[in-house]
Amino acid sequence: MEGNQAGSSLDSLIASFNKRIGELQELVIARNMYPASTIPDLSAIDTALSSMELQVQSIKDRLREETEAIPKAKKLIEASLKQQGKLQKMSIYAPSHFPDKATMLNSDLNRCLLQENAKQYEQHSTLSSLKFDEEAAVLPKEKKGRGSPPLWYITVEELNSLSSYMRGRLTLEKVNAAINDMASYAEANAHLIAASKQKLAENLWEKALKLRDIVTEQAVKGKHFFLETDMKGPSLKLDNTGKAILTVLRHLGRLSETRIGQNRVIILMKPH
Known part of the structure; x- marks a missing residue:
C-alpha cells in the first residue's frame, strides 16, 4: 500500500x-x-x-x-x-489463578500459632513437658513423607466429554481453580494433624482431634483429604456450583468420597 x-x-x-x-x-x-x-x-x-x-x-x-x-x-x-x-x-x-498454598491456610491457625508460642516461652519447663506427654498420647502414628496434596487438573477434552447436563455452566477455569482450593484445604488439615497442642488454640484443637480420629480410618490413611465443611472458597463453596464441581471431579476420577461418623470426607486422588 x-x-x-x-x-x-x-x-x-x-x-x-x-x-x-x-x-x-x-x-x-x-x-x-x-x-x-x-x-x-x-x-x-x-x-x-x-x-x-x-x-x-x-x-x-x-x-x-x-x-x-x-x-x-x-x-x-x-x-x-x-x-x-x-x-x-x-x-x-491453566486455571484462572494459582493461589499460594501458604496464604490459603486458615488465618486463625497462623495467628494462634504465634500467640500460643509466645505464651509457651513464659510457662515453666515442667508444664511444657507434661503437655508434650499428653500430646504424644493423642497423636496417631501417621505415615511420614506423604508429600504435597495432588494438583490433578482436568483438560478441555475431559470437560467436553461430559454430558451437557453434568457439565452445565462449568468452565475449565472454574473447575481447575476449585482443584487449587481442595489442595489448600487438604494441606491445612495436614498441618492441623501434625501440629502439637501447645501450638494450637482451643477452637482449632477440637478440629484437630476430629481430624486425627478420621485419619486413623483405613479409607483415608496415608491420603490427602478435606471435609465438606472446609469448602469456604474462594473458588469452591458449599453451594450448587460447588456440589456440581464435586460431581464432575468424582466422575473424572479426581476424588472419592466417604462418610466417617457425621463427617463427609472428600479424598484427593493421585494421577495414575
Whole structure:
C-alpha cells in the first residue's frame, strides 16, 4: 500500500516537472524578447526546481527504507502469531489463578500459632513437658513423607466429554481453580494433624482431634483429604456450583468420597 502511494506521488512530481519545463521554455522565449525583466523569474524557477529535486530524493530514500523493512516486519509478524498460538494452547489448560498454598491456610491457625508460642516461652519447663506427654498420647502414628496434596487438573477434552447436563455452566477455569482450593484445604488439615497442642488454640484443637480420629480410618490413611465443611472458597463453596464441581471431579476420577461418623470426607486422588 505504501509503495503504491509513493509511486502515485512520483507520478505527480513528474507531471509537475513537465509543467514547469513547459513554463521554462516559454520563459526562455520571453527572455529573448525581454532579457532584462526575465532574470528574477528564472532565478525563482531555479530555486523551486532545486527544492523539488530535494523532495523527490527524500521520497526515494524513504521508499527504499520502507521496502527494505518489509521482510523483517513479515518475519516479526509470523513469530508473533506462532507465539500467540502457543500461549492460547497453554491458557486452555491453566486455571484462572494459582493461589499460594501458604496464604490459603486458615488465618486463625497462623495467628494462634504465634500467640500460643509466645505464651509457651513464659510457662515453666515442667508444664511444657507434661503437655508434650499428653500430646504424644493423642497423636496417631501417621505415615511420614506423604508429600504435597495432588494438583490433578482436568483438560478441555475431559470437560467436553461430559454430558451437557453434568457439565452445565462449568468452565475449565472454574473447575481447575476449585482443584487449587481442595489442595489448600487438604494441606491445612495436614498441618492441623501434625501440629502439637501447645501450638494450637482451643477452637482449632477440637478440629484437630476430629481430624486425627478420621485419619486413623483405613479409607483415608496415608491420603490427602478435606471435609465438606472446609469448602469456604474462594473458588469452591458449599453451594450448587460447588456440589456440581464435586460431581464432575468424582466422575473424572479426581476424588472419592466417604462418610466417617457425621463427617463427609472428600479424598484427593493421585494421577495414575
